[in-house]
Amino acid sequence: MENTENGKKLRVAIIGGGLVGSLSACYFGKRGHEVHLYEYRKDIRKDELARGRSINLALSTRGRRALAGVGLEDKLVSHHGLPMYARMLHMTDGSTRAVPYDPVNNQCIYSVGRRHLNQSLLDEAEDSYNVQTYFEHKLINIDFEDGKLYFRRPACIRNCYPSGPDYWALSTSYPGPEQTYWPDKAELIEAQADLIVGADGAFSTVRRLMSRRPLFNYSQQYIEHGYLELSIPPTEDNQFAMESEYLHIWPRGSFMLIALPNQDKSWTVTLFMSHQQFKSITKSDQLLEFFKTNFPDALKLIGEDRLVKDFFQYDSSSLLSVKCSPYNVGSRAVIIGDAAHAMVPFYGQGMNAGFEDCYLLDDLLHNHGLSLEDALEAFSKTRPINAHAICDLAMYNYVEMRDLVARSTFLWRKKLDTLLYTLAPSKWIPLYNSVTFSHMDYSKCISNRAMQDKALKRMLLAAAVGGLGIVIAVWQKTIRTYLGRKL
Amino acid sequence: MENTENGKKLRVAIIGGGLVGSLSACYFGKRGHEVHLYEYRKDIRKDELARGRSINLALSTRGRRALAGVGLEDKLVSHHGLPMYARMLHMTDGSTRAVPYDPVNNQCIYSVGRRHLNQSLLDEAEDSYNVQTYFEHKLINIDFEDGKLYFRRPACIRNCYPSGPDYWALSTSYPGPEQTYWPDKAELIEAQADLIVGADGAFSTVRRLMSRRPLFNYSQQYIEHGYLELSIPPTEDNQFAMESEYLHIWPRGSFMLIALPNQDKSWTVTLFMSHQQFKSITKSDQLLEFFKTNFPDALKLIGEDRLVKDFFQYDSSSLLSVKCSPYNVGSRAVIIGDAAHAMVPFYGQGMNAGFEDCYLLDDLLHNHGLSLEDALEAFSKTRPINAHAICDLAMYNYVEMRDLVARSTFLWRKKLDTLLYTLAPSKWIPLYNSVTFSHMDYSKCISNRAMQDKALKRMLLAAAVGGLGIVIAVWQKTIRTYLGRKL
Structure with a gap:
């Protein structure tokens, strides 16, 4: 067994038992380290009421490789994932149009249930x-x-906190104000670790503690849009109500609806629009009118009663992008996943990037003969650039998905990309494909695209010059003919 | 007396007794509110050992207006400030060159001592x-x-914290890790306020608590450079060792030295360079060699022994830029000064912008018939744009001061600006002047400069076209002459 620092067995504390934390625990466990995983929620396998931030997710190549590393790819992807080969665009007039993700090699992404994935990983x-x-x-x-790590037990927090909100009710989507007033009877638990892995999500406590150390750069940016989850039930004969091999999108410019299939033949439907617009819809008839105008086909599948119930049951959630660096504190701690780089969900890469963190960190720690500190330093030198890149791409796709995707320029560019990809599959990899179906550094995906844009411009210029040449040739011939006739 | 919300007297809690907090307290007190000011350090008037982040500061027009609002301008500026009319550039060859701040109206900035200012305001x-x-x-x-506000008394923190660093020793420049483990005997103090004003600096606790609320955008960025304070003593006959009416600068490209005069005829000298470069100087002879090569004239004034002692006494400090929004929580809280917009010190506007916050907030709260909430919302809508602008300008000046300022392009642009400012003093206000000697919105200063850049480009283009016209005319004449001769 190849352990860090010449086989030294580490005591590893993983903070966060979500998707990335539990996968990371598998990786460290596989290498023979002593792994302790701490999660502030209840065990999701026992808690019927757990409500995550999104019910299903799109798993793609990066995430699959990371799962394969701990022998879970087949179990989770082939047996549980629902393949989606294309975006299915729903226009306002009811027409639809499929835009394949990979028309050349026909690769797909997989809709997977967060809960099932999390339970399996745990x-x-x-x-x-x-x-x-x-x-x-x-x-x-x-x-x-x-x-040294210090924890509090929730029983105490829930029962002893003298006043104010219930920490645990708030904390699934948003941590609420800090609780620093601990009464005497509060139960404090201490732990000790060689290495602390912060996989505690967008509102990471590990990151917050790191952010108070010198020279920690950090930004958190909320976007104007929020989201709310709705659903389409299975049909009466227990089938999917829409074709299941697609990620369905209703792009409407400043807002959009998307739908991903679930194992039980239902669909999770997510409405993205500005917080202001969410606030402006306060009554059932307003809501129904809004759907009748903008999503008449989806409304039929959701059902009016279900829509009204789901829409008004919860507030819309907000969307956050987090960038920071460094990711490590010496040889002591490292942050991965959303804790290091929460992103808006529009590229479907949040979980995939987090899983890739686990894979890359494991690789750096165990395959290069590096000391623990050097491995963490190397991770912290190379990963933020790529994480920032995918955060930026996700922000860009925020516009693309709800607006550009329905425009003819986007579709033409897509066709041109496909054509060039078909002609030179190893040289011209379109941006979406390099992000979704390769392991290329995210930052390389962007610089690649910039090069392609430049090349396309040159091609267009060459075509224009060529075209102009033809025009001139024709024109000269005409002139000559005219002169010939005249003379 | 015109109070907020039709004369309602508020119970105001000011957090932070630094420059901005104590000025803000004066403003609220002047309006008849009940003001409580909480500071986590000892009273600077009694603490001989207090060591601030920088010993002296450059006070300019915005700060002066704000001091005037509570009747302190004369006392602090005319009686205590040392006027600086120009930058005095010291080249490596020992030559010097004065670059006036305002060659047209001869306005100046004032070097003021942080401690004296803070004490007077308190x-x-x-x-x-x-x-x-x-x-x-x-x-x-x-x-x-x-x-409700919760405080801890330091006596307890210092004596009772079970292990770990002394919070108070660390906290002047950097707050250290959070202390959330409070032993039973810790003294907790509760307070209550209608309005909470967070003026608690770059590492603001108020901001940190606000940042955990939804939709709070935040970024903190450290720059590569740090700083370290040195000093030049008075001469033997108790005079300034250099001409006192200047801000002296030794620009050296990737690092620089600056010096501001003090009341006691000494100079506070600040060395700015990369953390890496600071770390690379570990021995006295290295340090002396570095100064002999780069700052021979300054070295003579500082003295070798004093330089060595000061340089190795403290670590270099880091420089942080903070942007965030919103600045308020409903009608309950607002952040001002460094808590809202810490910036790198290269435009000399940190304190001035913080003082301007006090002035603008007071104006919004009391002169426009707005409710408390509307006034805070208005502040939070208009102020961040301007704060972001001055943060950006300060970051830009980070390059200008240590590098561009010594280049001829910069000096030419400065001359051109001065010429146009002289010709049209109300229309062509150079960037530095609008920032330093006016109350123009900081964002307006930037857009103004962009317009000027455009206008200059057009002028240059026109000049070039004119020049080309002359060339062509001459050329045509030559051709004609040639042809005339030939024919």
């Missing part, structure tokens, strides 16, 4: 990789110098 | 405006809904 971590899990452990503080 | 707040001050009160939490 099972695997415990059963196959000997990971010790601790639920309802809220990280409070870290002493980065001596590797 | 005295004024207590004596003239009935402000109640509380020192060694560390803000721990805020309940924004009911306006």
